[in-house]
Amino acid sequence: MSETTSLLLPLIPAIPLMAAAFVSLAEADETGRRIAFLCGTIPALGLAGVLMGRLIQSPGPAIVTAWRGFFYADLLACLFLVCTYSLVTAVGAYSFAYMWREYEKGIVSEQGLCNYYSLLLVFCAFMTWTVTISHLFFVFLVVEIATIAISFLVATEKTKFALIASFKYNLLVVVAMLFAVMGAILIFARMSVDYPSLTRINLLEMGKLAVLVPAPMALIVVGCFTCAFGTKGGMMPFHSWLPDAHSEAPAPISALLSGLVIAIGPFLFARTVTFFSPHYSAVAVFAAGIACVSIVLGILLSIVQDDLKRLLAYSSISQIGYIFAGISLGTYLGLYGGFFHVVTHMLAKSLLFLCAGAVIYRVGIRKISDLGGLARRMPITAFCFFLGALSMGGMPFLAGFMSKYTIILALAQVKMWWAMSIAIIAGVLTLAGLIWAANRVFWSEESPKVAALEPRSLEIPLPMLIPMVIIAALTVFFGIFPQTLYPALDGAARSVLAMLSS
Amino acid sequence: MNFQGALTISILTLAAIVFAVFAVEARSLVRSMYWYIVHSCCLIVIYCVYAVVVDNPYLFIWAGLCVVNTWILPFLKGGLKYTAKRIPPEKASLPLGRWVLITVAICSAISIGALSRFQLVVRGNPIEQLSGFVSVNLFGAVMLFAYGIIVLVTRRHLFKLAIGLLVMTAGAHLTLVQVAPHFFTMVEIEILTKVMGTVFAMLYAVRLLAERYQTTDAEELLRPGPSGGANE
Numbered sequence: 141m142s143e144t145t146s147l148l149l150p151l152i153p154a155i156p157l158m159a160a161a162f163v164s165l166a167e168a169d170e171t172g173r174r175i176a177f178l179c180g181t182i183p184a185l186g187l188a189g190v191l192m193g194r195l196i197q198s199p200g201p202a203i204v205t206a207w208r209g210f211f212y213a214d215l216l217a218c219l220f221l222v223c224t225y226s227l228v229t230a231v232g233a234y235s236f237a238y239m240w241r242e243y244e245k246g247i248v249s250e251q252g253l254c255n256y257y258s259l260l261l262v263f264c265a266f267m268t269w270t271v272t273i274s275h276l277f278f279v280f281l282v283v284e285i286a287t288i289a290i291s292f293l294v295a296t297e298k299t300k301f302a303l304i305a306s307f308k309y310n311l312l313v314v315v316a317m318l319f320a321v322m323g324a325i326l327i328f329a330r331m332s333v334d335y336p337s338l339t340r341i342n343l344l345e346m347g348k349l350a351v352l353v354p355a356p357m358a359l360i361v362v363g364c365f366t367c368a369f370g371t372k373g374g375m376m377p378f379h380s381w382l383p384d385a386h387s388e389a390p391a392p393i394s395a396l397l398s399g400l401v402i403a404i405g406p407f408l409f410a411r412t413v414t415f416f417s418p419h420y421s422a423v424a425v426f427a428a429g430i431a432c433v434s435i436v437l438g439i440l441l442s443i444v445q446d447d448l449k450r451l452l453a454y455s456s457i458s459q460i461g462y463i464f465a466g467i468s469l470g471t472y473l474g475l476y477g478g479f480f481h482v483v484t485h486m487l488a489k490s491l492l493f494l495c496a497g498a499v500i501y502r503v504g505i506r507k508i509s510d511l512g513g514l515a516r517r518m519p520i521t522a523f524c525f526f527l528g529a530l531s532m533g534g535m536p537f538l539a540g541f542m543s544k545y546t547i548i549l550a551l552a553q554v555k556m557w558w559a560m561s562i563a564i565i566a567g568v569l570t571l572a573g574l575i576w577a578a579n580r581v582f583w584s585e586e587s588p589k590v591a592a593l594e595p596r597s598l599e600i601p602l603p604m605l606i607p608m609v610i611i612a613a614l615t616v617f618f619g620i621f622p623q624t625l626y627p628a629l630d631g632a633a634r635s636v637l638a639m640l641s642s
Numbered sequence: 643m644n645f646q647g648a649l650t651i652s653i654l655t656l657a658a659i660v661f662a663v664f665a666v667e668a669r670s671l672v673r674s675m676y677w678y679i680v681h682s683c684c685l686i687v688i689y690c691v692y693a694v695v696v697d698n699p700y701l702f703i704w705a706g707l708c709v710v711n712t713w714i715l716p717f718l719k720g721g722l723k724y725t726a727k728r729i730p731p732e733k734a735s736l737p738l739g740r741w742v743l744i745t746v747a748i749c750s751a752i753s754i755g756a757l758s759r760f761q762l763v764v765r766g767n768p769i770e771q772l773s774g775f776v777s778v779n780l781f782g783a784v785m786l787f788a789y790g791i792i793v794l795v796t797r798r799h800l801f802k803l804a805i806g807l808l809v810m811t812a813g814a815h816l817t818l819v820q821v822a823p824h825f826f827t828m829v830e831i832e833i834l835t836k837v838m839g840t841v842f843a844m845l846y847a848v849r850l851l852a853e854r855y856q857t858t859d860a861e862e863l864l865r866p867g868p869s870g871g872a873n874e
Binding site: 284285287288291292295298300303304306307310311314315318321322325326328329 | 787791794800803807810811814817818821839840843844847848850851854855860863864
């Protein structure tokens with residue numbers, strides 16, 4: 141794997157951090173805050189894109205490092221960086237109108253708005269470090285800090301259930317990370333026998349370390365990591381924080397949680413547990429088994445929900461199962477499909493949550509049974525929701541189809557027929573469940589509560605619509621031209637495999 | 643590691659477990675905080691003893707960083723004491739939970755004692771059995787970690803959940819010291835940041851909940867009422 145150094149890596153998180161400091165300390169008005177927010181995300185997105193372009197152009201698997209290898213970025217890290225900054229920019233732009241409305245209603249104070257944007261930017265910075273730091277214990281540290289930032293964002297509205305959801309999220313993720321620390325300690329203890337001078341666990345060397353860990357200990361380590369990253373990713377049975385946090389957070393934060401925050405789990409899983417799969421066949425079966433439980437139970441629980449955001453939250457549990465199932469295999473196709481589904485799920489689920497936010501923004505109701513007939517009043521939102529639902533359900537010519545199809549092929553390749561069957565059946569159920577919800581909310585007969593609303597057109601303001609329409613367009617684009625993502629996804633999968641073979 | 647050092651660590655680990663039980667079981671929240679400080683002091687002494695017996699001065703830094711647990715976390719504004727004085731105390735805890743906790747505490751104490759006795763008496767010269775001592779201490783550290791999990795599972799008071807988390811963190815930290823006492827990693831900073839950031843964030847939520855709903859009992863808070871609900 142070729143290695144070059146670049147100062148871009150430490151620079152990327154510095155931009156949102158500076159913007160966060162400005163938003164917190166400069167006492168700027170709302171316009172100033174919005175400009176500072178965009179100045180904190182768009183240039184960082186540009187730099188991440190430049191880095192990604194440079195790595196794609198490299199002839200083989202390549203890596204960029206900085207500060208003597210403390211920071212690193214391969215194509216997988218760059219993929220997450222680009223996803224992070226693009227989604228946060230979209231969510232931030234959507235929040236301008238959404239959060240201002242919350243402010244006008246007295247739900248959020250002016251200081252609350254300030255905190256909201258600065259915490260979003262802080263989250264970006266720590267998310268960047270999560271995917272670019274090579275020192276395993278420091279990765280856990282930055283994950284914690286990103287978790288704290290997100291937990292405050294979940295509690296933005298300070299309602300009882302939002303506060304409890306925030307507390308629960310913090311508690312469970314910290315406990316999960318303690319399990320990750322215990323797993324790392326076990327590796328560390330074993331390595332200290334062979335390498336007395338070892339002072340840290342380098343993620344880039346996990347492939348090498350995984351071979352040296354004896355079988356019984358490897359299974360305990362995998363168990364600890366699966367528990368930790370499964371909790372972070374919201375995989376069953378470690379999911380209990382997810383429905384509460386998703387449903388109680390403001391809609392833009394729900395989009396961020398579902399699209400990005402839970403994707404950290406699979407990312408860390410790919411950086412650690414995947415390296416054990418080729419050496420211990422039980423690891424792949426164990427992880428795929430848990431992933432399948434998540435896929436099935438997630439969608440079954442999703443179908444019975446009457447709260448629109450909870451329905452989407454449980455659907456996320458199911459979808460994260462697909463990602464874990466692909467990544468846990470440790471094969472090229474599995475990794476490719478898993479990373480592909482990270483991107484498509486981010487697009488579709490954030491779109492669905494933003495549409496749910498649009499409904500809450502205009503109608504103020506989340507109960508599906510109280511909604512109906514909104515398509516005539518919110519046609520663009522309805523269309524976007526429908527697209528998101530179809531994509532998540534795996535409809536051909538939409539982004540979700542290709543990623544799910546790749547994961548199913550990967551499961552077939554390793555002859556896990558049971559997992560493949562479960563993935564196919566759950567895919568059909570997902571499509572049915574989400575289309576039912578879309579139909580109930582937007583196309584069925586107008587409910588009395590909706591009929592009582594004035595004016596006739598309830599479409600959301602343009603600044604909120606633009607991010608939704610862009611994400612919807614990307615969902616269609618990547619569905620029709622999935623090959624546009626090929627260089628990045630291929631590079632990401634190959635970089636993990638290169639570390640594995642090292 | 644010499645015999646006296648290993649024995650001292652065994653006794654201190656046992657003390658840390660006992661004080662952790664006191665911190666969780668105390669009805670008064672302020673008293674609970676003080677027991678937690680005593681528990682943290684045991685950890686500080688353990689790190690210092692380790693630093694001396696394994697000749698690793700970095701462990702003194704770890705011990706020094708534990709000032710976060712004994713001073714900053716309890717006494718800083720927004721910390722344990724500040725919160726303990728502003729939230730309602732714990733009501734009678736579940737009998738089952740209490741019994742589970744006491745049983746675990748007694749079992750861990752007996753196990754450590756029995757294993758130590760086994761090492762000291764049955765196998766002859768104890769100085770030749772120091773690796774056995776290390777495993778006894780490791781067992782104690784894992785027990786502390788397990789006790790933290792049990793607290794998180796059985797308690798409903800949010801303040802006690804935070805204490806449980808701290809105990810669990812201490813268990814993880816102690817385990818690392820037991821399995822690799824010669825090494826210096828930055829895990830201490832990771833754990834301390836976790837303690838500082840997460841616990842302060844959690845205590846903030848607890849205070850807000852207590853201020854608005856006059857309870858910090860998870861079950862009471864989750865009970866449907868006029869103030870709560872999905873569409874609140």
